[in-house]
Amino acid sequence: AQSVTQPDIHITVSEGASLELRCNYSYGATPYLFWYVQSPGQGLQLLLKYFSGDTLVQGIKGFEAEFKRSQSSFNLRKPSVHWSDAAEYFCAVANELFSGGYNKLIFGAGTRLAVHP
Amino acid sequence: GAGVSQSPSNKVTEKGKDVELRCDPISGHTALYWYRQSLGQGLEFLIYFQGNSAPDKSGLPSDRFSAERTGGSVSTLTIQRTQQEDSAVYLCASSSDLGQPQHFGDGTRLSIL
Numbered sequence: 001a002q003s004v005t006q007p008d009i010h011i012t013v014s015e016g017a018s019l020e021l022r023c024n025y026s027y028g029a030t031p032y033l034f035w036y037v038q039s040p041g042q043g044l045q046l047l048l049k050y051f052s053g054d055t056l057v058q059g060i061k062g063f064e065a066e067f068k069r070s071q072s073s074f075n076l077r078k079p080s081v082h083w084s085d086a087a088e089y090f091c092a093v094a095n096e097l098f099s100g101g102y103n104k105l106i107f108g109a110g111t112r113l114a115v116h117p
Numbered sequence: 118g119a120g121v122s123q124s125p126s127n128k129v130t131e132k133g134k135d136v137e138l139r140c141d142p143i144s145g146h147t148a149l150y151w152y153r154q155s156l157g158q159g160l161e162f163l164i165y166f167q168g169n170s171a172p173d174k175s176g177l178p179s180d181r182f183s184a185e186r187t188g189g190s191v192s193t194l195t196i197q198r199t200q201q202e203d204s205a206v207y208l209c210a211s212s213s214d215l216g217q218p219q220h221f222g223d224g225t226r227l228s229i230l
Contacts, residue, residue, distance in 0.1 A: 036221075041223065042224075043121070046220075092160075100216060103148070104150065104162040104165055107159060
């Protein structure tokens with residue numbers, strides 16, 4: 001069965017510092033991979049996704065992620081964190097359907113990011 | 118443009134009561150998903166609808182949970198005889214098709230007393 005592991009429950013960084021959030025997945029084939037962000041009391045917003053092709057994916061708000069098949073990882077990075085980036089971040093994986101595309105997402109437990117001024 | 122709309126935003130009810138949660142997807146989106154976010158279980162898939170196909174109910178935790186989607190648009194998630202473990206945030210998402218990004222609503226926070 002597919003699974004997603006986010007090893008870090010809580011991370012604190014200083015504003016302006018670089019950030020890397022870890023994500024490891026378990027899946028036999030190449031999965032569809034996603035990073036979502038959730039601010040308090042709100043739904044999930046898609047930051048970026050990887051389906052195929054270039055393993056370095058650019059997303060919104062200055063985030064990027066790199067797919068590494070050999071490590072079954074899809075870590076999220078940002079070179080300089082802003083106070084507004086404080087939120088919870090979820091990595092997710094989905095099966096590719098036989099007909100193409102994907103449907104249900106399987107989420108990791110999330111990493112809560114705090115940003116110190 | 119309107120996003121995914123969920124109502125109510127908060128619901129408090131007594132154990133044993135039935136509840137209905139509503140989701141209005143983005144207009145024109147054919148795929149609709151329900152997820153549950155709880156402290157103990159994290160984010161879990163519940164059910165999804167795609168066009169006129171039979172829904173995938175594989176994530177529903179018990180037969181007390183059911184969902185329908187009327188006219189290919191609005192969906193209602195119903196929980197019968199609520200239990201305290203049903204307390205969670207119920208998130209709805211929609212996409213223009215399978216394989217397209219899922220857009221999430223702000224969720225309904227359900228509290229069972």
